[in-house]
Amino acid sequence: xxxxxxxxINKRLEALKASAVGILDAxxxxxxxxxxxxxxxxALNKADGKATGQVPTDLLTFARSYIESAQGQFNxxxxxxxxxATISRYKVALxxxxxxxxxxxEEKTAPPVAFAEVDADFVAGFTAHLTAHGYAAxxxxxxxxxxxxxLKRAKxxxxxxxxxxxxxxxxxxxxxxxxxxxxxxxxxxLAAFYRVDLSTHPRLERARDLFMxxxxxxxxxGDLSRIQPEHIEGxxxxxxxxxxxxxxxxxxxxSIPAIMAKYGGRIPSGISNQKQNDYLKEAxxxxxxxxxKTMQGRTKGGIRREVARAKWERITTHTAxxxxxxxxxxxxxxxxxxxxxxxxxxEQAFMRYIRLTNEEHADIMARSxxxxxxxxxxx
Numbered sequence: 001x002x003x004x005x006x007x008x009i010n011k012r013l014e015a016l017k018a019s020a021v022g023i024l025d026a027x028x029x030x031x032x033x034x035x036x037x038x039x040x041x042x043a044l045n046k047a048d049g050k051a052t053g054q055v056p057t058d059l060l061t062f063a064r065s066y067i068e069s070a071q072g073q074f075n076x077x078x079x080x081x082x083x084x085a086t087i088s089r090y091k092v093a094l095x096x097x098x099x100x101x102x103x104x105x106e107e108k109t110a111p112p113v114a115f116a117e118v119d120a121d122f123v124a125g126f127t128a129h130l131t132a133h134g135y136a137a138x139x140x141x142x143x144x145x146x147x148x149x150x151l152k153r154a155k156x157x158x159x160x161x162x163x164x165x166x167x168x169x170x171x172x173x174x175x176x177x178x179x180x181x182x183x184x185x186x187x188x189x190l191a192a193f194y195r196v197d198l199s200t201h202p203r204l205e206r207a208r209d210l211f212m213x214x215x216x217x218x219x220x221x222g223d224l225s226r227i228q229p230e231h232i233e234g235x236x237x238x239x240x241x242x243x244x245x246x247x248x249x250x251x252x253x254x255s256i257p258a259i260m261a262k263y264g265g266r267i268p269s270g271i272s273n274q275k276q277n278d279y280l281k282e283a284x285x286x287x288x289x290x291x292x293k294t295m296q297g298r299t300k301g302g303i304r305r306e307v308a309r310a311k312w313e314r315i316t317t318h319t320a321x322x323x324x325x326x327x328x329x330x331x332x333x334x335x336x337x338x339x340x341x342x343x344x345x346x347e348q349a350f351m352r353y354i355r356l357t358n359e360e361h362a363d364i365m366a367r368s369x370x371x372x373x374x375x376x377x378x379x
Contacts, residue, residue: 033116058112060101062160063094063150083243093146100129115154115163123147123173141175183314184326184355185290190215192289194255206268207279209259213267214320216253218328218341221317225270229260244343277316284312325353330360332367 023035067090070082101110104125113122126147130140148169155164167173185193194212198205214224223241231239237250260266270276284290290312321342328338335347344350356364365371 035114035116057160057163058114059118059150059154060094060098060110060113062115062154063090063097066150066153067091067094081245085243089142089146093143093150096130096143097126097147100126103129115151115160115165118151118168119165120167120170120173123168127175137175138177141177144173144175182316182319182322182355183294183311184319184323185215185311185315186323186330187327189287189289189311190323190327193284193287196283196286198283198286201283204279204283207271207276208283209262210268210270210276211280211315211317211320212255213259214317215323215327216255217250218321218324218338219248219250220321221270221273221276224267227267229265241343246343248341248343250341273317280315280317280319281312284315285310287312290315322353322355325350326355329354330356330364332364 028034067087070090071087097113098110101113102108104122105111123144127140127144130143135143151164151168154160190212193208196208198208210224213219213227214221217224217237219227219239220241220243222243223239226242227237227239231237232252235252237252237256238247239250240247259268262268271279291310293308293310295306296309296314325338325342329335335350339347339350342350342353344353
């Protein structure tokens with residue numbers, strides 16, 4: 001090899017070394033840490049006048065890119081497109097992370113958050129940030145899980161996998177959800193709600209009737225308005241749900257044809273979720289059976305509070321789906337059979353919908369043949 005070629009290589013190495021030392025010093029001075037492999041690579045490329053890599057090397061940019069790529073795309077885990085509620089959760093989580101990054105750095109705008117910075121202290125700090133801003137305990141859990149989901153996706157990336165700190169997935173950082181205290185309406189309460197004459201209040205009647213269809217099909221609120229007469233075959237309702245993309249088959253409850261007859265053979269059209277909830281409470285307030293008050297507790301901003309509220313005050317559109325699952329379970333229908341209708345993937349997720357009291361659980365056991373078989377006397 002020619003001596004001049006050696007000189008060129010050595011010169012090039014010296015220049016790279018000088019750039020690397022400058023980058024290391026800058027990181028130590030400005031960020032009080034060493035750069036990650038990807039950060040060093042991009043900084044060297046930038047110093048050399050080359051385009052940096054296309055792979056986002058910081059958390060916020062990666063999360064933003066991941067959200068953009070997920071919209072309208074297929075979720076391989078659920079084998080269905082990403083649901084709009086999932087995308088909405090991602091976007092809110094990104095906004096919260098951006099706010100936290102800005103506060104953490106004491107800057108007006110959030111600086112890039114390198115994956116090397118996202119450690120156990122970062123996760124714990126994010127949790128404390130949400131709590132301090134008054135978020136309910138289960139919301140803190142939800143957005144903490146979303147942060148880990150972003151990190152999990154980054155870890156799966158061939159370029160970023162080594163950058164993600166494995167300690168962020170440690171079990172000690174995983175918060176548990178508070179047991180939900182959401183209500184359900186049992187069969188007698190549903191019947192009482194259905195019997196209330198709302199003919200002079202069309203908007204309330206429509207909201208109540210749509211709720212009843214949900215309570216006897218188990219479908220999500222967003223799927224109810226999609227039901228067409230063609231989805232009914234004999235005594236079965238067959239419809240493909242929007243969240244999972246799977247077709248479900250549901251036996252037709254007697255109240256559903258009667259409700260459809262009031263609206264020209266169709267399900268009553270839906271309105272916004274917020275309006276539906278407002279109208280439902282207004283209608284349910286007319287039901288004597290729903291006047292009983294119970295204590296409802298909630299942890300918000302790290303403080304646990306309890307308040308007495310009537311059952312009608314706690315009814316929402318989602319109460320219908322929860323009522324379906326709880327009533328079927330209470331009647332002894334196997335969980336797996338109910339899950340085939342509700343679309344839950346795991347029994348753990350499904351059981352969060354079951355809202356039976358201790359007495360109702362005891363009633364189920366009492367109906368078992370184990371508790372009704374006569375005991376033979378010893379001879």
